[in-house]
Amino acid sequence: MSIIVKNVSKRFGHFAAVDNVTLEVPNGELVALLGPSGSGKTTLLRIIAGLEVADEGSVLHHDEDVTSYSPGERKVGFVFQHYALFRHMTIADNIGYGLRVRGVPKPERMERVNELLKLIRLDNFGSRYPSQLSGGQRQRVALARALAARPAVLLLDEPFGALDAKVRTELRQWLRRLHEEIHVTSVFVTHDQEEAFEVADRVVVMNQGKVEQVGAPAEVFEHPANAFVMDFLGNVNIFRGAVEGGKTVIRPSELPPPDSGRQATGTDVYVRPHELAIEHRRNGEAAIEAKVVHVNPTGSRTKVELKAVEFDQMILAELTSERYAELGLKAGDVVYVSARRAHVFTPTYSI
Amino acid sequence: MQPKSIPAKKAGAPGAPVRRAKEDPRWVRLTLTGLALGIVGLLVVVPIANVFVGALSEGVGVYWKNLVADADTRQAILLTLTVVPIALVANVVFGVAAAWVVSRFSFPGRTLLVAFIDLPFSVSPVVAGLMFVLIFGLQGYFGPFLRRDGYAVMPYLLGGVLTLVAVAIYLLLMPSDVKRRVGFWKVSPWLVAILGGAALFAGLVVLQEGLGVWPKNQSLKIIFATPGLVLATSFVTFPFVARELIPVMDAVGPEEELAALSLGASGWQMFWHVTVPNVKWGLVYGIILCNARAMGEFGAVYVVSGHIAGQTDTMPLRIEKLFQEYNLPGSFAVASVLTLVAILTLVAKSKLEQHLPSATTTPGTEP
Numbered sequence: 001m002s003i004i005v006k007n008v009s010k011r012f013g014h015f016a017a018v019d020n021v022t023l024e025v026p027n028g029e030l031v032a033l034l035g036p037s038g039s040g041k042t043t044l045l046r047i048i049a050g051l052e053v054a055d056e057g058s059v060l061h062h063d064e065d066v067t068s069y070s071p072g073e074r075k076v077g078f079v080f081q082h083y084a085l086f087r088h089m090t091i092a093d094n095i096g097y098g099l100r101v102r103g104v105p106k107p108e109r110m111e112r113v114n115e116l117l118k119l120i121r122l123d124n125f126g127s128r129y130p131s132q133l134s135g136g137q138r139q140r141v142a143l144a145r146a147l148a149a150r151p152a153v154l155l156l157d158e159p160f161g162a163l164d165a166k167v168r169t170e171l172r173q174w175l176r177r178l179h180e181e182i183h184v185t186s187v188f189v190t191h192d193q194e195e196a197f198e199v200a201d202r203v204v205v206m207n208q209g210k211v212e213q214v215g216a217p218a219e220v221f222e223h224p225a226n227a228f229v230m231d232f233l234g235n236v237n238i239f240r241g242a243v244e245g246g247k248t249v250i251r252p253s254e255l256p257p258p259d260s261g262r263q264a265t266g267t268d269v270y271v272r273p274h275e276l277a278i279e280h281r282r283n284g285e286a287a288i289e290a291k292v293v294h295v296n297p298t299g300s301r302t303k304v305e306l307k308a309v310e311f312d313q314m315i316l317a318e319l320t321s322e323r324y325a326e327l328g329l330k331a332g333d334v335v336y337v338s339a340r341r342a343h344v345f346t347p348t349y350s351i
Numbered sequence: 352m353q354p355k356s357i358p359a360k361k362a363g364a365p366g367a368p369v370r371r372a373k374e375d376p377r378w379v380r381l382t383l384t385g386l387a388l389g390i391v392g393l394l395v396v397v398p399i400a401n402v403f404v405g406a407l408s409e410g411v412g413v414y415w416k417n418l419v420a421d422a423d424t425r426q427a428i429l430l431t432l433t434v435v436p437i438a439l440v441a442n443v444v445f446g447v448a449a450a451w452v453v454s455r456f457s458f459p460g461r462t463l464l465v466a467f468i469d470l471p472f473s474v475s476p477v478v479a480g481l482m483f484v485l486i487f488g489l490q491g492y493f494g495p496f497l498r499r500d501g502y503a504v505m506p507y508l509l510g511g512v513l514t515l516v517a518v519a520i521y522l523l524l525m526p527s528d529v530k531r532r533v534g535f536w537k538v539s540p541w542l543v544a545i546l547g548g549a550a551l552f553a554g555l556v557v558l559q560e561g562l563g564v565w566p567k568n569q570s571l572k573i574i575f576a577t578p579g580l581v582l583a584t585s586f587v588t589f590p591f592v593a594r595e596l597i598p599v600m601d602a603v604g605p606e607e608e609l610a611a612l613s614l615g616a617s618g619w620q621m622f623w624h625v626t627v628p629n630v631k632w633g634l635v636y637g638i639i640l641c642n643a644r645a646m647g648e649f650g651a652v653y654v655v656s657g658h659i660a661g662q663t664d665t666m667p668l669r670i671e672k673l674f675q676e677y678n679l680p681g682s683f684a685v686a687s688v689l690t691l692v693a694i695l696t697l698v699a700k701s702k703l704e705q706h707l708p709s710a711t712t713t714p715g716t717e718p
Contacts (some may be wrong), residue, residue, distance in 0.1 A: 071617035084606035085483070088628040140689050149615065196584035 001075075001152040001187055003048060004025040008057030009209075010043055017043040025202075027062075030179045030186045032196035034279060035206035035234065041189045042157055044206070048187065049078045061152065068216040074099075074153070077136050077146030077184075077333075081158040083138045087129040091242070092117070092126035098149035100246035111324045116144040136167040143175075146184070156188035159296070160195065160235050172199050193233045205229050227335065227345045237276070237315050241269035241344075263281045270343040278304065278327060279336045287336040290315055293328050306337060374703045402690050417684035419606035424685060427669035434577065434665060435645045438584040442641055446592025447634070451626075453593075454600040455608075467599070471589045480583050480654025487573040487582075495572060502565035523619035539601035575657035580665065583651035589645045595637030596630055603629045614669035632706040639703070643696040647689055 003025040010018040025031045033041040035064060046052035050071035053267060058067040066074050077098075085094050092113050093100075099109045101112040105342055115122050120140040122133075132136055159175070160168040176199050179186060190196050196203050197217040205212045205220060207227075213225040224230040231238075279287070290306035295315070302324040306315040315337060319327070329335070360422075407414050411581065421426060451466055452458075485491045489498065521543060558564045573579045607629065611621040627634075649667040656663040664672065666685055673682035 049613055051613060071609075071613040072617070076613060078610065078613040080606050082606060084610040086607055086610070086628075097611070097616075101611075101614060101616040101620050103623075114686075145614065251464060311437055 003153060003185060004060040005048065005056045006042070006108075008054045008059065010040075010047060010052065010054050016209045018047065020057070021121045021206075021209070021211055021216070023204060023211060025185060025187055027185055028183045029201045030079045030176075030188070030199065031201035031204060033187060033189045033204050033206055034193060034196040034232075034304065035212075036193060037192065039206040040209040041191075045155050045157055045187060046190050047064050048153075049076050049077065050074050062189075069302060075154045076155055077149070077151035078139075078157050079139070079142050079146050079154070079156040083130070083135075083162075085138055085142060086144070087130055091122065091127060091133070092129050094130065094141060095148050096147060102149060109252055112148060116148055116246040119147075120144045125298050134167075135163050137173055139163065139171060140174075143178075146183075149182065154184045154186040156186065158191070160192075161190075168195075174301045177198055185270055187306075193213045205232065207232070213256070224343065227268065227270065230343055231347070235273050235316055237273065239271065239313075241267065241342075248290070267344055269339075270345070271339045271341070273303070274301070274317045274351050275339055275341040276315070276317040277338050277340055278306075278317055278319065278329070279338070280333075281325065282336045287338040288315070290335055290337050292333045292335060294333050295324075299322060306310045306335070308337075309334070369707045380708060399690060399694075400682055402686050405679060406687040408683075409680050413680060414687075418688070421497050421681065423664065424669055424673075424681065426661045427664045427666050427685070427689070429645060429662065430577070430580070431666045433578045434584050434644060438588060438645050439579075439642060442588055442592050443586045443634070446594075446637060446641075447588065447594055449593040450596035450600050450630075453597050455605055468593050469684070470589050471587055476583075476587050476648065476650030476652075477654055480651035481580055483579060483651075483655050484574050485585070487579065489574075490506050491574075498570040499571070500567065502559070502567065502569060502571050504571070505565045506559055507550055510552035510555050514544065517547055517551075518544045523617065523622070528547060548592065548655055575659065575663055577663070579655040580652055580663065583655045584645050584648050585632065587648050588641045589650045591641035591644060592637035596634050599630045599633030600626075620709050632703055636700065636703045639696055639699050643693060646692055665706050 003023075005021060005023040006020050008018055009016065014207055020095070021040075021044060023044075026177075037043045043052060047054045049072075050069055054067070058065055060066065061074065071078070075205060086097065089097070092110070096109045096113045097118050099112060104112075111332065112121075112127065117126055120141065120143065122137060125133065125137070125141075133141065139162075143156075143159070157174075160171050161335075163171065164284075172195060179350060188199070200217060202214065203217050203220050204214050207228050213229045215223075220229065221233055224233060230236055282289075289309040289311060293307050294305040294307075296303040300321070301318045302321055304317045304319060304324075306317060307313070308315060317337065327335075406417075417424070441456045449464070449468055451467075486493060487497065488494050520541065526584060559567075573582070593711075607625050608621050611625045613619075617623065645665055648665075649671070652665055653671075654667060656665065656666055656668060658668050658672065660672065666689055670689070672683045673679075
């Protein structure tokens with residue numbers, strides 16, 4: 001079932017947690033709400049679930065307005081960041097709870113519980129208590145519990161936030177495969193862009209209660225709609241520069257005087273670390289002279305920290321290991337950095 | 352380098368120049384331990400033992416006779432056994448509701464409410480008793496009215512209380528699934544409350560005016576009668592349950608309750624399936640403390656009871672009276688019952704304290 005959020009706003013006192021958000025989640029898709037903490041993504045998810053009431057706007061499931069429905073009526077499965085398993089119930093009772101309150105008879109319920117225990121690969125854990133399980137197992141139980149009553153929509157609030165890095169990666173892939181199997185419309189909240197890109201079909205980038213950009217992971221990463229999205233999705237170098245004659249020019253030393261009558265088209269130029277090229281010799285005018293400060297060759301790409309000679313700024317570059325070997329960089333080298341690709345955003349002014 | 356942990360035996364050994372910051376010299380430890388044990392022994396253990404010695408000084412037979420043969424003592428025990436359960440029930444209902452409100456909602460005046468919950472702890476019980484005398488006593492605000500035709504309040508009082516109870520039950524029982532809300536559940540809750548309340552009130556008025564269930568033109572005694580005792584006891588023990596539950600409910604957090612709601616549970620199901628099991632040890636703990644305090648309450652009850660022997664004397668009041676009459680074995684006999692309750696409370700309390708932290712980390716000992 002598709003979810004449509006229409007002009008939803010929610011304030012806590014004077015703080016606008018969600019500010020006039022409109023969003024559509026197509027049927028069967030796995031969508032990530034991505035944003036820094038305080039961007040309103042969890043509040044929006046809770047509004048979709050009915051755990052929070054919007055001040056304005058409406059939430060639709062397919063074409064049914066569910067704004068006034070309670071969480072139970074919305075047929076949603078909700079997975080909490082800290083699992084929220086019922087600590088006094090066994091795993092089997094936890095998973096079967098949604099069926100129990102809906103009056104499903106016990107044999108039928110147990111059948112579904114066993115089916116789900118198999119799905120989350122915890123077949124023999126039914127009679128244990130949540131406290132006897134590891135974090136990753138608990139989160140899988142929470143997911144099974146949310147799925148038990150066959151919800152039309154699955155909502156996950158930072159589902160892997162409380163887990164360690166390895167388990168998190170495993171569960172991500174597992175969630176991805178699970179979604180391919182059962183195809184329930186899912187929305188999950190995360191502040192980890194890597195997680196969003198890896199798991200989701202579509203990414204919704206949020207900031208300060210507003211949606212900044214919606215799109216497929218590659219689209220959002222390659223073509224960020226604005227400076228915030230650019231900055232939020234991975235490392236980025238920000239240079240003071242300008243656009244002149246269709247070319248982006250980084251010229252930190254030539255900042256226009258602030259009170260000049262004609263407005264110079266000075267702007268911020270965004271360059272990702274992997275979009276920077278490093279040469280030993282000056283190669284073209286746009287190159288920046290920089291000194292290597294630190295080299296980190298671990299991982300598939302080598303991270304190089306540099307400091308611009310002319311204008312005191314740290315620059316982060318990423319090279320393939322082959323290129324790194326070719327250059328043979330070490331701390332203290334003076335090199336020339338140029339951008340293969342640069343992003344410039346026209347600032348938007350609100351009146 | 353010396354090993355960090357040195358057996359405690361060696362701590363005060365002469366010639367050991369290493370001073371460990373974490374360990375005091377042996378004489379300090381011995382003196383403090385001895386002092387603590389001595390004070391507790393002298394001020395707590397000996398007097399408590401003495402209560403039983405005094406009660407049994409003339410033999411078990413006399414002890415038993417002192418407890419059951421004296422009509423006034425019997426009446427006092429009976430009265431305590433009436434007043435305390437009523438106060439307990441009232442405070443459990445209030446305590447759960449208050450803890451719920453305080454730990455689950457944020458609203459203006461929340462801090463003030465918490466402060467007011469604590470008020471009975473800081474007010475002298477005698478003052479508390481006096482407050483009720485000033486409200487319900489003959490010279491109090493409601494005194495003249497209660498004296499003239501006191502039972503006339505019954506339809507209003509009962510009507511109001513029962514309507515509130517009915518609304519609460521209605522809201523809790525309402526199916527969370529809109530599709531299951533058929534027939535009766537489709538009617539607006541406000542309409543049900545107003546019409547139901549009016550019907551209830553009318554019924555009660557008929558009961559009173561037509562059938563004379565409650566006596567007319569008679570004084571309804573609150574002060575110097577059981578209702579006053581219940582009021583005073585409830586007031587004094589009012590913070591116990593709420594005070595125990597608020598931290599437990601805060602620690603457990605609302606997430607499991609929200610999870611139950613998102614899984615389709617109604618408010619009633621959520622309360623019984625999730626909230627109550629999670630806070631049950633805190634609740635039992637609060638009830639036990641509340642019970643101990645209610646049974647032993649003296650000051651407030653002293654003021655509102657008028658200590659009429661055989662009518663408004665509770666156990667503590669009876670003890671005082673027997674003592675004043677130089678009936679030491681008698682007063683010690685009743686006192687021993689209260690002391691026994693206190694000891695049982697203590698045992699139950701220490702047993703429960705093992706459960707309390709586990710209420711937030713591991714499940715209880717259920718099979």
